Amino acid sequence: MKRVYVNEEWCLGCHLCEFNCGFANSGETSMIKAYHREQRPLSRIRVEDGDDIHFAVNCRHCKEPLCVKGCITGALSVEDGVIKIDQDQCIGCRTCIAMCPYGCLVLSHNHTMLKCELCLENSCGEPACVTGCPNRAIVYEERG
């Protein structure tokens, strides 16, 4: 299946992917509106910045997803290879934070967990982080 992959040599550290992610999942029609809210939209992708190196980290959609296996409420599930979270079922217990080896869960404003669902659950249809990346440092494709 198609996943988001990182080419860290190409990442400029511009953090645009974070803004595009937050906007894509905000339900707003413009980025300005989205980021003018009292509670700024949260990104499900995180850019790590080093001295010379930058890269974005989001859910790997693992074939053996420890977050899903460890979820105590059944809020996390796998659908056609995509790891999804049911916000109504999540109680924000943070077991998934303790389970994910890559640190890809994000705490929402209302204390439930957020995660990358490859923009399949919002109106983008394909990952907004990838679409907006100016240097192809993140790509959405099939790999081994």
Add this chain to the structure above:
Amino acid sequence: MKTKYLIIGNSAAAIGGVQGIREVDKRSKIVLVADEPYSTYSRPLISYWLEGRVDREHMVYRNPDFYRQYGVDTLLGTKVTAIDPTRHIATTDDGKEITYEELLIATGSHPFVPPIEGKDQAKNAFTFTTFDDAQGVKKALTPDAKVVIMGGGLIGLKAAEALIDHVKSLTIVDLADRVMPSVLDSEVAQVMQQHLEDLGMVLKLKTSIKRVGNMSVTLSDGAKLPYDILIFAVGTRPNQALAEAAGIDCERGILTNESQLTSAADVYAAGDCTQSHDISADVDRNIAILPNAFMQGETAGINMAGGQAVFDKAFPVNSMGIKDFYLLTAGSTEGQPQIVNTPDGIRKFYIADDELKGYMILGECQRAGIYTDLIRQKTKLSTVDWNSLAEAPKLMAFDVSVRKADLAQAH
């Protein structure tokens, strides 16, 4: 009755078993027998339900359609009274004999109540591990209630969190010198204790209950404490009696190999009823936590259906919030401690043999799974930038080849 697969139990390990079987075998018959009458629900959510944060509908561990989707015949409210591994037969309390080819014992654990004088006659006394327990407590609940909880571990503290805003007073009694003695050291427990006391809970540590009288308990220091609700939350013990009676090897839990196979042919066991090998302390022990239960159940299911899977990465991982103050712990307290103070709490690591053996995080805990994975993979800390990792969990601290494997390859 005849079935290819028989599962005893209906919680995380049993559900993991169903999913594991169906990863390999989409068709053959699965029968699931459990003594509780309910569709599978999340045991940890009973405290959330009691507190009013989760309704009954959202306590489900899988939606009620799960059994139909996965092709499972259920016998709920039915108890298995005996198993005969030689003849491959399980007998139920209504006299049914079920012939199986592969059996999964996922019977869970039961609360341990110490032999205290008067406990059997005690009124309004509860344990706190099932939905029925939580319903019992709720019925006894009034705004004027005085609550005494015996046991300051995970179960006792979650019960306390659920009740503290709805009762007049709440006292936690524990024989240990600190709360959560099985996962916290004294120093970190101190921070948690302060938080509990700030919430209005009264802690009586190094204290036990000597006698239960008429709506009061007598403590080891001689004090007499009246109660309206008494909760025993001292700990749990594996439900291994069925296996023991069938001659299956047990210690502190049913013994299995890494395929979750017991000492009896075609009999598997998973979850709280088993003994695991804790890789973070290199000891065999009962690890009664939900993620392990699910993963062991899934492993068992795959093997029962003729696939190949091993579960050889058991160690404790606990996440617990008490009124928005969060605690994450994993692994053991082997080796040297290292402390990092954070703006809203404390982070403590235990390191031995150049490996992270355990951690305790109070307060901010985002991305802590990166630490958990160091324990799981037994990563040599000299191969990562540990000083930077201890400051904050990040993949930047790993070698570029590790990062490429993590972020640029499918897994």
